[in-house]
Amino acid sequence: MSRERSRPITVHEPDRLREWTRELRGRHVVGARYRNAPGSSWPDGNSAEAIHEVDMDVAIMLDNGASAVVSWSMDGLVEGIDLEIRQNSGTTPELEETDVTSTPEWQSLVNQVVNEVAVAWQVPNDGCPNTLWAVRLSLSEGSTIVVALGEIEGDIVQYQPDALVVLFDEAAARAYQPLASAETAFGTAIGA
Amino acid sequence: MERFLSPDPLGFIDGPNPFIFGGAQPMYFVDPDGLWMRASELAIVGMLGGALGFSGLPIPGPDFRDDHEAAIEFFRGQIVGAGIGLTSDAALLSAGAPIAGGLGAALGCLGSFCAGSVPAAVGAYSTTAGIAAARVTMHGMSALQGAQGLREAERQYMLSEKKGGGDGAATPASTTNTGVSPASATGGPKAGLDALSASGREVVKNDLTRAGLEYQKHMGRGELPKVSGRELNSAGQSLLDAILRDPQTKQIGVFSGNFPGGTRFIGPNGIGATFDAKGVFRYFGVYP
Incomplete structure (x- = not known):
């Protein structure tokens, strides 16, 4: 692996979440990139309409040059999301990247400021701690971006631990709730 | 396996092999x-x-x-x-x-x-x-x-x-996979191994099967050996079949989480495959 082994964020690691959140608040969104499985591009069979499907990672580019990266991550039975801040836009060699800033969904979000970060937790398997499975950014013009574990089958978003969906619509985020979570993908805001 | 020495006098009524017993x-x-x-x-x-x-x-x-x-x-x-x-x-x-x-x-x-x-x-x-x-x-x-x-x-x-065997039956937390039984009398898999394996062959994106797509993603995380795009489906299916058929594979009922009623098979090398309650393959994982 090219980078430090990914681990999902659990409720026992508030510092990891707090640090990621601190980097985002007040920053302008300037674009986004999707990282795809080796040998594939985006959309390449993934949904590219109101809900985007992403194979590996979502990188939200910020006005300071950093990227807030959301990845699916599995640590044994602990299935969840890993959050990371990358200080440059360096690519991950083994993954293909697609700049999706120009898609209609992202284009409408460019230059908006991140006002709030919210998260949703789940207990993915017996004995696992509460683990992050969805993260929401609320933006200055009232828009929201939700990145959550899942995939689209037919017209339905369903849980999948090793795939991501990007929901741009608040109603869709509020309607998506896997069995193992007590809350929807819209989540609960993190305090300052 | 028994077979006849001379062909079926009724011809191919039983199928293409007239010697079948x-x-x-x-x-x-x-x-x-x-x-x-x-x-x-x-x-x-x-x-x-x-x-x-x-x-x-x-x-x-x-x-x-x-x-x-x-x-x-x-x-x-x-x-x-x-x-x-x-x-x-x-x-x-x-x-x-x-x-x-x-x-x-x-x-x-x-x-x-x-x-x-x-x-x-x-x-x-x-x-x-x-x-x-x-x-x-x-x-x-x-x-x-x-x-x-x-x-x-x-x-x-x-x-x-x-x-059969589902609906909250007393399923052991873990059993060893014999690799031959089409239906476990002790619960666990809801379909025979052939059906479980076949679910990995469902084409889900472009030409990728579920097993191929899963292989591709976990290869991207560095968990599985690299193969070319053409080999993804066969590599994924081979991995899935190897997990299912290995006599040392552990079979674990999934009772909670997002796939209750499902089954997880974990091979001796720690690589596992999770199936939902309908016996459909969902994903690979590494379980140290």
Whole structure:
């Protein structure tokens, strides 16, 4: 692996979440990139309409040059999301990247400021701690971006631990709730 | 595996191989003169098992008094199916009703269908007897009717395998995968290994199968060896089959989380495959 082994964020690691959140608040969104499985591009069979499907990672580019990266991550039975801040836009060699800033969904979000970060937790398997499975950014013009574990089958978003969906619509985020979570993908805001 | 030394005098009525003995299932069918096969003693034992169960004799397995109604429905289906299946065997000898076998099969399977928490082995025997009855029908009477009965019986058999043993039955937390049993009498997988494997071949994106896509993503995380794009499907399927077939693979029931009622198979190298409650492959994982 090219980078430090990914681990999902659990409720026992508030510092990891707090640090990621601190980097985002007040920053302008300037674009986004999707990282795809080796040998594939985006959309390449993934949904590219109101809900985007992403194979590996979502990188939200910020006005300071950093990227807030959301990845699916599995640590044994602990299935969840890993959050990371990358200080440059360096690519991950083994993954293909697609700049999706120009898609209609992202284009409408460019230059908006991140006002709030919210998260949703789940207990993915017996004995696992509460683990992050969805993260929401609320933006200055009232828009929201939700990145959550899942995939689209037919017209339905369903849980999948090793795939991501990007929901741009608040109603869709509020309607998506896997069995193992007590809350929807819209989540609960993190305090300052 | 037994086979005939000379071809079937009836030609290809049993399929492309005229030398095949007992439908290639000698445990369940016998065919002493090559003209027609009938349910073997083993299958008849299965029918009798259904009858004994209905009569109230104790059957080893989980206590299903809590699920009394389901058990009664199960055995009622079995006794009717077994009875008609036996009748069709007898009827064959006198060139009797061709539909009886298929009907017996369907009703026998219906019994298994109703079985939520009853040992799958008993159901499997009676269902096998039902299939035997349908095969007998195919031999002796209308090939078309018989084939339809067989297809339906086998379809119901697969469905009953998926259904049987679930619904909160007392499933052990972990069992060792024998790699041969199509349906575990102890719960766990809801479909035979072949059906579990086949679910990995479903094409989900472009030309990628579910197994291929899963391989691709976990290869991207550095968890699996790199292969070229053309090899993803075969690499994913080979990995899935290796996990399922390895006798040291551990089979673990999934009771909570997002796939309750599902099953996780973890191979001796720690790579696992998770199936949902319908027996559909969902994802690979590494379980140290």
